[in-house]
Amino acid sequence: MFTNPVIPGFHPDPSVCRVGADYYLVTSSFEWFPGVPIFHSRDLVHWRQLGHVLDRPSQLALDGVRPSGGIYAPTIRHHDGVFYMITTLMDEPGNFLVTATDPAGPWSDPIWFPETRGFDPSLLFDDDGRTWMCGAREKTAKQYDGDTEIWLRELDLTAMKLVGEEHVIWEPVQRGGIWAEGPHIYLVNGRYYLLTSEGGTAEDHAIMVARADQITGPYEPNPRNPILTHRHLGLRHPITSTGHPDLVQTQDGDWWSVLLATRPYGGPASGPLTMAAVRADSGYNLGRETFLTSVHWEDDWPVYDLVQPEMPAPALPTHRWPAEPACDHFDGPRLSPAWNHLRTPREPYWSLADSRLTLSLRPQTLTEWGNPSLIARRQQHMDFAAHTVLEFQPQGGESAGLALIQNDEYQIRFARSAHGLTLIRRASGVDTVVAATESHAGRTWLGVEAHGQDYRFRYAEAPGEWRDLGDPVDGRILSSTTSGGFIGAMIALYATSNGTPTTNTASFDWFEYQPI
Numbered sequence: 001m002f003t004n005p006v007i008p009g010f011h012p013d014p015s016v017c018r019v020g021a022d023y024y025l026v027t028s029s030f031e032w033f034p035g036v037p038i039f040h041s042r043d044l045v046h047w048r049q050l051g052h053v054l055d056r057p058s059q060l061a062l063d064g065v066r067p068s069g070g071i072y073a074p075t076i077r078h079h080d081g082v083f084y085m086i087t088t089l090m091d092e093p094g095n096f097l098v099t100a101t102d103p104a105g106p107w108s109d110p111i112w113f114p115e116t117r118g119f120d121p122s123l124l125f126d127d128d129g130r131t132w133m134c135g136a137r138e139k140t141a142k143q144y145d146g147d148t149e150i151w152l153r154e155l156d157l158t159a160m161k162l163v164g165e166e167h168v169i170w171e172p173v174q175r176g177g178i179w180a181e182g183p184h185i186y187l188v189n190g191r192y193y194l195l196t197s198e199g200g201t202a203e204d205h206a207i208m209v210a211r212a213d214q215i216t217g218p219y220e221p222n223p224r225n226p227i228l229t230h231r232h233l234g235l236r237h238p239i240t241s242t243g244h245p246d247l248v249q250t251q252d253g254d255w256w257s258v259l260l261a262t263r264p265y266g267g268p269a270s271g272p273l274t275m276a277a278v279r280a281d282s283g284y285n286l287g288r289e290t291f292l293t294s295v296h297w298e299d300d301w302p303v304y305d306l307v308q309p310e311m312p313a314p315a316l317p318t319h320r321w322p323a324e325p326a327c328d329h330f331d332g333p334r335l336s337p338a339w340n341h342l343r344t345p346r347e348p349y350w351s352l353a354d355s356r357l358t359l360s361l362r363p364q365t366l367t368e369w370g371n372p373s374l375i376a377r378r379q380q381h382m383d384f385a386a387h388t389v390l391e392f393q394p395q396g397g398e399s400a401g402l403a404l405i406q407n408d409e410y411q412i413r414f415a416r417s418a419h420g421l422t423l424i425r426r427a428s429g430v431d432t433v434v435a436a437t438e439s440h441a442g443r444t445w446l447g448v449e450a451h452g453q454d455y456r457f458r459y460a461e462a463p464g465e466w467r468d469l470g471d472p473v474d475g476r477i478l479s480s481t482t483s484g485g486f487i488g489a490m491i492a493l494y495a496t497s498n499g500t501p502t503t504n505t506a507s508f509d510w511f512e513y514q515p516i
Helices: 275-281
Strands: 015-019 022-026 035-041 048-054 070-079 082-090 094-100 119-125 131-138 148-156 161-170 181-188 191-198 206-212 240-249 255-262 289-298 301-304 357-360 373-378 384-391 399-405 411-417 420-427 430-437 443-451 454-460 490-496 505-515
Touching: 015 240, 022 070, 035 070, 048 094, 070 181, 082 119, 094 119, 119 181, 131 181, 148 181, 161 191, 181 240, 191 240, 206 240, 206 301, 357 373, 357 490, 384 399, 399 443, 411 443, 411 454, 490 505
Parallel strands: 015 070, 070 119
Antiparallel strands: 015 022, 022 035, 035 048, 070 082, 082 094, 119 131, 131 148, 148 161, 181 191, 191 206, 240 255, 255 289, 289 301, 357 505, 373 490, 384 443, 384 505, 399 411, 399 490, 411 420, 420 430, 443 454
16 A cells, blocks of 8 residues: 555645656756655555755746735656656746756756747657657737646757647637646557546636647547546545646556645545635645556546555565655755755755855845745655754844745744844735744744644754644634645744845754644
8 A cells, every 4th residue: 555645745746757667757846945855665655755856046037926826737758768847937938858868867958949829838759750749828818817828849859949830729628618637648558648638627617628639739638538627526635726737657557646635634524514614724835746646547548446545556566765864954965855944045045064054145035026045845744853952142123033935925034133022924825923932042942833734833942842823723724725826834943134135144944744
């Protein structure tokens, strides 16, 4: 058996490819840098992060990108010894491709396709030696928001240019269907299969399939569409929003699919349940995560198993990677790939000298569309504890500390300033101080412990002498059901001078994250 999700926390829009006995997977990263985390597995269940595909500023400019903008829906493919990753930088400049011979990198600088429009591009390397690109876009003469179509065009791999005629091969199959997205085309037993999702990326998400004898169509929809959705299971099912899949065949001939889904939690335990109640009383703090389910074939159509929290594992040798330490002592030459920056860093505001993380205070703050001095990692569990120790001598309006971030308008900041320790809840762009205490210690231990949607913040001025700061904060503001967008909650270490130039720094000796 295995447990879903196979990659927990904010890892949406998974795409997978197999090279021999090795599997490689990428996910969306939106406004976070580096872009496109890449993972490696040998059994489709246990994944280790190799790094990021887009790890240089020359590859990814996220300056001023809106929350939930940036990198959408990458696709990874392998052909003739080369890995290809194609994706979209929303809202401009659009679709691009990078290549590598080693999935751990380095990857090339982007090759752009300015003549394409839309999002979610994908590639198919056909048996006849031709290469095809497809993607999703809203129609030029759309009749409603989300009135979309899937386009297809040949790609000349030598010139890296699109050539030949463009073909529109698909529209949403439901009357008034919205947001046909995430298209992938597969060649299986001489037929072309187009896999897409519809209905938006929330609870109505659904997977559709069509097939054709030629790649340009016409495509025949499966009469049993959708072939996977959880919208009919009701709002109390532990897994919702299933969609945006990618198929992979194992070396033994079995078929599996990675896909995104969400785990709502913290809602009412009983009583009438409505969508309004779910959105008001529960949350998707973990974001859209990467799940795995099995696929088999009937009448030459793929048939999906429902996505369950526990499922029979693939018939592959179990391959567990060494467990990552719960505590990061910042004693390596570079940050762990678990850490991210908010938008593209244009200057080295962090240092790992002396086996500690030191952040330079800069004027940028967490409440704007900038690149503040912070590093952040994903919340990956409903119940977790995170701790750190901060050394900081604040001056004027400076502050540093621990934060949980959904976006610039929704966050919780546990800040050390010249006035002491302050717990700030930010919702709809408005800061509210929910608790504060005087503290003038230069060395302060900070922690947050979450049990469901209750986030309790604690501090200590000597090892082990923990005290609560205020009552638990309602974590539902960290959910996309409250804030909008496509992001999961991020846990950050940060420092800011709040608009004033300074040479001051804040240091963190270590950071520990563990499920509880």
